[in-house]
Amino acid sequence: MADHSIRNKVVLIAGGAKNLGGLIARDLAAKGAKAVVIHYNSASSRADAEAKVAAVQAAGAWAVALQADLTSATAVERLFADAVAAVGRPDIAINTVGKVLKKPLLEISEAEYDEMSAVNSKAAFFFLKEAGRHVNDNGKIVTLVTSLLGAFTPFYSSYAGTKAPVEHFTRAAAKEFGARGISVTAVGPGPMDTPFFYGQEGVDAVAYHKTAAALSPFSPSGLTHIEDVVPFIRHLVSDGWWITGQTILINGGYTTK
Template sequence: MKTNNVNAGKQKIALITGGSRGLGKNTAQHLARKDVDIVLTYHSKQDEAAAVVADLRQLGRTAVAIQLDVGNAASFLGFSQSLSQVLQDNWGQQQFDYLLNNAGIGSHAHFADTSEAQFDQLMNVHFKGVFFLTQRLLPLLKDGGRILNVSSGLTRFALPGYSAYAAMKGAVEVLSRYQAKELGSRGISVNVLAPGAIETDFGHGAVRDNAVLNQFVAEQTALGRAGLPDDIGGVAAALLAGDTGWINGQRIEASGGMFL
């Protein structure tokens, strides 16, 4: 459905991958309260995505959900074409302002036990997907826009069972600095947000649902508890749409002071 937006060409729009749940959903809600409209992607749970869209519309924002498998780079051309049409139909615009590369999967396997299939899946979703999706979307991202890539506290501290996952996130952190350097001529800033342990359904909800793990996290965190989605969504929204434009090429950890 088309919208009669009197601010066509001026309305700020964010694209959030993996925006149907967890940190992506929470960031979308925070951005909506900053008067930012949202395009979110979902992998398979269309009903959850539709519910988030409805919630954002209740907040007075225009919001659209598009299916995307970030682990399938061959689909990115088609996705970019769909996104271009969505931008035109809903906002009368050809570009968007903010990109949050948030979509991801959890995987726990010790280094000695990690299979090639597990490694490839993590690489496709967390690194190759971020690399080539962002590349494909560059023509649709406005000059002066912002990119925020999601990493992990696990690139700073090591916990057994996350060698492959953390390695992919480490690669994203290096990539982000190169993106900042190479996209600076367009006025695009690129940063990394590294959450600590958060109570979401990520990793089968382990931090949220396992009382022993939750207590361990709390004991290792300076602020004395595990993180909540609001602790991350607010930071992400500030980095994307706040007065933070001079922050560039940086890794910002939001972990409550975990393993200091």
């Protein structure tokens, strides 16, 4: 039977420099991963990526930071090639990359739409493609989406709309890679207590989101915390391997499908 533990596994995390990706990197290293590749998008995230490398190494794993703008297929190909050259073929590939835009549909420009599509859909598609090429047999692939995929709400058309295709990409990849024992899932957190959330929301919206989940009264902020999500990621890339082709919303009862 295949080994589905995290111990001695090679992990690649797109967007692993900060917030949820950074905590996933530290968590999997602490659980015995052999090596963690921490991807970051641009020079502005380099210091965060280097700090995560130090944290992962302190936890006992080998670590390397690699920069790439994943909105081109060539860049995604290079990221995987560089990762393999640095630490070997990954057993676990996790894509946490995303971009939020909260704006009325009538005000979204073509340039804004193109950017949202490139970050949330195109990058996710080619990450799955390269993961399918490079992840070892019996590996695990996870893409972060959003709980807004289960919402009926205004103003997030370009965000939820460009994350929605990842559900279909995930199902197709799960079917196509399943013969090699690879599980493929998507995880949609609720509004998270990170700078990624607050940068797009006004005071009234923040107040609403902090009370919108069924379990909000039991959360320190009323929102989803990255610590709430990481245990599910850890499960999906280890003992939870039998879950594949699914989109799982982790949000304390904020929304459902």
